[in-house]
Amino acid sequence: xxxxxLFYKTFREAPKDEESLNAKLLIRAGFIHxxxxxxxxxLPLGLIVLRKIEETIxxxxxxxGGQEIFMSVLQPKDLWxxxxxxxxxxxxxxxxxxxxxxEVGLGSTHEEMITDIARKFIQSSEDLPLYLYQIQTKFRKExxxxxxxxxxxxxxxxxxxxxxxxxxxxxKYYETVKKSYLKIIKKFGLNAIITEASxxxxxxxxxxxxxxxxxxxxxxxxxxxxxxxxxxxxxxKLKAGQKCKKCKSILKEGKxxxxxNIFPLGTKYSKAMGAYFIDKDGKKKLIIMGSYGLGPSRxxxxxxxxxxxxKGIIWPERIAPYQIHLILAKSQNSxxxxxxxxxxxxxxxxxxxxxxxxxIGKSTGEKLVxxxxxxxxxxxxxxxxxxxxxxxxxxxxxxxxxxxxKKKELLLFLKSK
RNA sequence: CGGAGCGUAGUGUAAUGGCAGCACGAGUCCUUCGGGAGGAUUUAGCCCGAGUUCGAAUCUCGGCGCUCCGACCA
Numbered sequence: 107x108x109x110x111x112l113f114y115k116t117f118r119e120a121p122k123d124e125e126s127l128n129a130k131l132l133i134r135a136g137f138i139h140x141x142x143x144x145x146x147x148x149l150p151l152g153l154i155v156l157r158k159i160e161e162t163i164x165x166x167x168x169x170x171g172g173q174e175i176f177m178s179v180l181q182p183k184d185l186w187x188x189x190x191x192x193x194x195x196x197x198x199x200x201x202x203x204x205x206x207x208x209e210v211g212l213g214s215t216h217e218e219m220i221t222d223i224a225r226k227f228i229q230s231s232e233d234l235p236l237y238l239y240q241i242q243t244k245f246r247k248e249x250x251x252x253x254x255x256x257x258x259x260x261x262x263x264x265x266x267x268x269x270x271x272x273x274x275x276x277x278k279y280y281e282t283v284k285k286s287y288l289k290i291i292k293k294f295g296l297n298a299i300i301t302e303a304s305x306x307x308x309x310x311x312x313x314x315x316x317x318x319x320x321x322x323x324x325x326x327x328x329x330x331x332x333x334x335x336x337x338x339x340x341x342x343k344l345k346a347g348q349k350c351k352k353c354k355s356i357l358k359e360g361k362x363x364x365x366x367n368i369f370p371l372g373t374k375y376s377k378a379m380g381a382y383f384i385d386k387d388g389k390k391k392l393i394i395m396g397s398y399g400l401g402p403s404r405x406x407x408x409x410x411x412x413x414x415x416x417k418g419i420i421w422p423e424r425i426a427p428y429q430i431h432l433i434l435a436k437s438q439n440s441x442x443x444x445x446x447x448x449x450x451x452x453x454x455x456x457x458x459x460x461x462x463x464x465x466i467g468k469s470t471g472e473k474l475v476x477x478x479x480x481x482x483x484x485x486x487x488x489x490x491x492x493x494x495x496x497x498x499x500x501x502x503x504x505x506x507x508x509x510x511x512k513k514k515e516l517l518l519f520l521k522s523k
Numbered sequence: 524c525g526g527a528g529c530g531u532a533g534u535g536u537a538a539u540g541g542c543a544g545c546a547c548g549a550g551u552c553c554u555u556c557g558g559g560a561g562g563a564u565u566u567a568g569c570c571c572g573a574g575u576u577c578g579a580a581u582c583u584c585g586g587c588g589c590u591c592c593g594a595c596c597a
Contacts, residue, residue, distance in 0.1 A: 116559090117547090117548085118559065120535095121535090121589090123589050124590075143588085215597070247595095248595085250591095250593090306596085306597060436557080437556070469555085469560060471560075472558080472559045472560085474557070
């Protein structure tokens with residue numbers, strides 16, 4: 107992509123009413139645009155990042171047997187009445203159908219719908235286990251949206267639902283999802299701690315939150331530095347300073363961002379909605395369910411919140427909008443431009459993702475500062491200096507020092523990644 | 524939903540009752556040419572409504588919006 111053609115704009119200063127770091131950085135670098143509190147639009151750079159996050163999640167979900175579906179945002183009211191959640195006002199946003207004049211739900215979560223689908227398709231133990239997921243926009247009645255992408259009223263959610271014939275089978279899959287989630291989150295440059303939390307109306311047991319330590323997080327956890335233990339402060343009876351029961355490490359307290367939450371639903375929804383299957387023994391039994399949420403937009407916010415320095419964002423490779431930022435330094439010598447153009451063509455031929463700053467009016471300094479703000483992992487510069495050395499300058503966003511590298515070696519280096 | 528703060532060009536800021544100004548951005552021209560360059564020139568603004576006043580960006584009331592703290596977060 108030629109930067110001269112890219113729809114974006116960076117800003118020297120963030121809007122004064124944004125306080126959270128992720129919002130400041132993502133707005134300044136031209137990734138997102140706020141429509142209203144808790145509601146964001148994604149500009150080209152931001153959308154690429156969001157799509158990469160979704161794609162990473164999709165790959166991993168498919169690996170653990172997930173099949174992708176896409177449920178509707180508008181949901182029939184009667185399903186919600188069955189589970190008693192319509193009148194409770196537990197977050198569903200009513201939507202008056204224009205013209206029709208009837209109330210329908212605007213999807214805040216999809217347990218009701220998925221169970222409705224499942225009870226129609228699951229008939230015997232032969233149909234189990236079953237893993238269905240979707241990547242969807244959710245709408246929630248957040249009384250207080252805040253912290254940039256970290257808590258929105260409209261946001262992306264990957265929700266996976268599992269259906270099992272036995273508790274044993276459910277527990278096994280629950281552990282599989284835990285491992286898968288840790289793996290996914292790590293690819294976004296984040297280190298999650300699996301944290302026990304309240305059942306939150308879903309279950310009497312613990313649910314599990316995936317918490318990423320960050321000063322701007324809205325949760326507080328008491329955790330073991332070796333990850334042998336972690337509980338949300340809301341429910342824990344332990345305090346920082348006490349010893350971990352498993353490994354005897356001193357427990358710590360920290361602010362954290364909840365990037366995912368998984369729930370053992372048991373038979374709560376299958377019971378409320380009559381989702382049964384015929385087991386091998388010929389008996390009619392309730393389907394055992396789990397639900398597993400992971401938020402792509404919140405993950406994008408968390409990734410920016412955690413991976414940055416004073417100059418800007420430092421995107422982890424897997425979700426960076428481009429892998430390489432090629433910069434044409436300002437020069438009177440037309441050979442410099444020729445060299446950069448030909449390098450751009452070559453890198454593209456190799457199938458590498460390149461953002462090429464081909465703008466001719468901009469000073470080199472401005473380009474470098476802007477590149478740091480945008481945060482692409484590898485920066486290449488073509489200038490009079492590099493031309494004289496018959497090489498290209500290479501610098502990783504995560505490292506301080508740049509180095510010069512011969513063109514042939516450069517391609518090998520980049521392809522090896 | 525309770526509490527606090529804030530709403531002035533695209534962004535950041537000044538003017539505290541008397542001609543809305545500055546910087547960045549954006550446009551044009553010249554110079555500069557590796558860490559948001561310099562000069563010239565152009566562009567663009569008082570959240571909405573009511574009130575007080577000779578006169579309101581400024582004071583009062585109402586509304587709307589944003590941020591932060593708290594409650595809530597299925």
